[in-house]
Amino acid sequence: MLRDEILSTIEKNSRVDIAELAVRLGSEEEVIAEEMSKMEEEGVICGYHTMIDWEKTGMEKVTALIEVNVTLQRGQGFDGIAEHIYKYPEVKSVYLISGGYDLLVTIEGKSIKEVSSFVHSKLSTMENVLSTSTHFILKKYKDHGTIMAKKPEDERQLVTP
Amino acid sequence: MRNPLNKKVESIKPSGIRKFFDIVSEMKDAISLGVGEPDFDTPWHVREEGIYSLEKGRTFYTSNAGLKDLKNEISAYVKRKLGVVYDPDSEVFVTVGGSEGIDMALRAMLDPGDEVLIPQPCYVSYDPCTVLAGGVPVFINLKAENDFRLTAAELEEAITEKTKLLILPFPNNPTGAVLERKDLEEIAKVVEKHDIFVLTDEIYCELYYKDDYASIIQMPGMKERTVYINGFSKAYAMTGWRMGYVCAPAVILKQMLKIHQFAIMCAPTTSQYAAIEALKNGDEDVRMMRDAYNQRRRYLMHAFKQMGLPCFEPFGAFYVFPCIKEFGMTSEEFATRLLEEEKVAVVPGTAFGDCGEGYLRISYAYSIDNLKVAIGRIERFVGRLKDEKK
Numbered sequence: 001m002l003r004d005e006i007l008s009t010i011e012k013n014s015r016v017d018i019a020e021l022a023v024r025l026g027s028e029e030e031v032i033a034e035e036m037s038k039m040e041e042e043g044v045i046c047g048y049h050t051m052i053d054w055e056k057t058g059m060e061k062v063t064a065l066i067e068v069n070v071t072l073q074r075g076q077g078f079d080g081i082a083e084h085i086y087k088y089p090e091v092k093s094v095y096l097i098s099g100g101y102d103l104l105v106t107i108e109g110k111s112i113k114e115v116s117s118f119v120h121s122k123l124s125t126m127e128n129v130l131s132t133s134t135h136f137i138l139k140k141y142k143d144h145g146t147i148m149a150k151k152p153e154d155e156r157q158l159v160t161p
Numbered sequence: 162m163r164n165p166l167n168k169k170v171e172s173i174k175p176s177g178i179r180k181f182f183d184i185v186s187e188m189k190d191a192i193s194l195g196v197g198e199p200d201f202d203t204p205w206h207v208r209e210e211g212i213y214s215l216e217k218g219r220t221f222y223t224s225n226a227g228l229k230d231l232k233n234e235i236s237a238y239v240k241r242k243l244g245v246v247y248d249p250d251s252e253v254f255v256t257v258g259g260s261e262g263i264d265m266a267l268r269a270m271l272d273p274g275d276e277v278l279i280p281q282p283c284y285v286s287y288d289p290c291t292v293l294a295g296g297v298p299v300f301i302n303l304k305a306e307n308d309f310r311l312t313a314a315e316l317e318e319a320i321t322e323k324t325k326l327l328i329l330p331f332p333n334n335p336t337g338a339v340l341e342r343k344d345l346e347e348i349a350k351v352v353e354k355h356d357i358f359v360l361t362d363e364i365y366c367e368l369y370y371k372d373d374y375a376s377i378i379q380m381p382g383m384k385e386r387t388v389y390i391n392g393f394s395k396a397y398a399m400t401g402w403r404m405g406y407v408c409a410p411a412v413i414l415k416q417m418l419k420i421h422q423f424a425i426m427c428a429p430t431t432s433q434y435a436a437i438e439a440l441k442n443g444d445e446d447v448r449m450m451r452d453a454y455n456q457r458r459r460y461l462m463h464a465f466k467q468m469g470l471p472c473f474e475p476f477g478a479f480y481v482f483p484c485i486k487e488f489g490m491t492s493e494e495f496a497t498r499l500l501e502e503e504k505v506a507v508v509p510g511t512a513f514g515d516c517g518e519g520y521l522r523i524s525y526a527y528s529i530d531n532l533k534v535a536i537g538r539i540e541r542f543v544g545r546l547k548d549e550k551k
């Protein structure tokens with residue numbers, strides 16, 4: 001119960017101060033701190049990342065979603081192939097997917113050329129990879145539950161009964 | 162020229178703190194903790210249903226009492242929340258916000274001279290609506306030492322032979338006070354003993370931060386003598402849709418509906434379709450918003466404690482009601498100075514009745530980030546006042 005509450009709160013804001021979190025959840029600072037380190041150890045909490053809208057930084061950044069079809073060898077599952085792929089630092093995420101293809105891979109690079117060259121030279125050439133289909137992301141509207149567009153102003157009256 | 166106006170309407174005073182409201186509305190850059198409506202947007206699936214109904218061309222009147230599907234959903238909701246069954250065809254009707262229900266009930270039930278018991282501090286409409294309906298408001302001043310609950314003894318003391326109706330505005334705006342099962346049991350006994358009626362305004366019932374929510378209509382013999390008001394504004398963040406409803410005994414409801422039929426015709430059709438969706442699939446939204454309010458409530462209680470500002474712990478609505486008597490100022494003076502010096506708008510307790518003097522209504526229908534900035538300023542202001550006193 002407390003776990004759920006901690007998680008659903010820090011999922012939206014991982015920077016929340018632990019003392020403040022304790023107040024908001026009606027708990028004690030020590031209890032929250034202990035629960036959080038437990039969850040870190042258990043791998044429930046895997047990291048505290050920052051959401052960045054790279055477009056606004058002016059830095060060159062290209063993201064692509066790549067559908068990957070693979071072929072399995074005897075005695076080998078998807079996990080081994082996924083591992084081969086996710087060890088590349090260019091690869092930001094790898095999901096095993098139901099449906100028309102097997103793995104969905106997210107790749108980040110500085111340019112379309114860089115991402116394409118990774119796909120051609122590294123991904124497609126892997127022994128188990130049958131085919132790939134690359135989709136470059138043109139615009140992010142919403143990511144990790146956060147809408148990228150500017151929040152509208154509070155349109156309520158300043159004071160109402 | 163003759164006076165074109167109705168004397169009773171003329172006699173109703175505009176809100177005593179109008180001057181303060183005027184100052185606030187001219188302050189462009191003030192942070193406000195002054196609103197009485199949710200900061201959340203109406204859940205998207207609910208808005209979509211409204212949009213869809215417009216696309217489908219559902220732009221006509223509905224029957225006076227409202228869409229049948231909506232009345233069924235309302236009846237089902239009250240049953241699952243409170244275990245009380247209202248017949249959707251004769252004991253439920255859809256109103257333009259909870260406010261309309263209050264007005265209709267008072268107009269349908271009061272004869273000239275009937276006394277209406279109004280516990281204060283409370284929402285601003287009970288008093289003038291009672292007067293307009295020909296009734297006589299009798300105020301019960303709730304006490305801070307009782308956490309602003311209405312006690313059976315206070316009720317007993319206020320009843321005369323002219324008393325017709327008791328208004329129960331809980332969970333309360335502006336104090337955040339709630340009545341629990343044991344309070345209601347005691348109150349119900351007094352109500353029955355004196356054969357009076359009840360108008361219970363439970364518009365904040367989903368914003369209740371304890372277990373076991375109780376309503377007067379659950380108490381023995383009370384459903385038959387109670388008009389139950391609720392709506393979508395607070396629970397589903399739908400203030401602008403103007404959607405409320407009334408559940409009441411058929412004999413009362415029939416007369417209310419008569420006035421509604423001639424004065425209003427029907428509640429807005431688009432809003433009614435959206436409201437069906439809210440009741441069908443909105444439980445998770447309500448839970449999410451309630452959890453967020455509860456975190457803010459605890460945050461504010463803690464902040465006032467740190468500041469040394471006395472405040473009882475409210476368990477309902479989205480208001481806290483701290484006491485500022487120690488500074489020797491009226492609520493309005495305090496609020497005006499806070500606005501001028503720190504640009505934070507709060508509502509003086511006196512907006513909700515004379516016995517709100519010495520208190521402020523602070524709304525937490527704002528994001529935590531927003532509250533933090535405002536609390537920082539209030540803290541600075543209170544610190545300065547304490548220094549001045551030394």
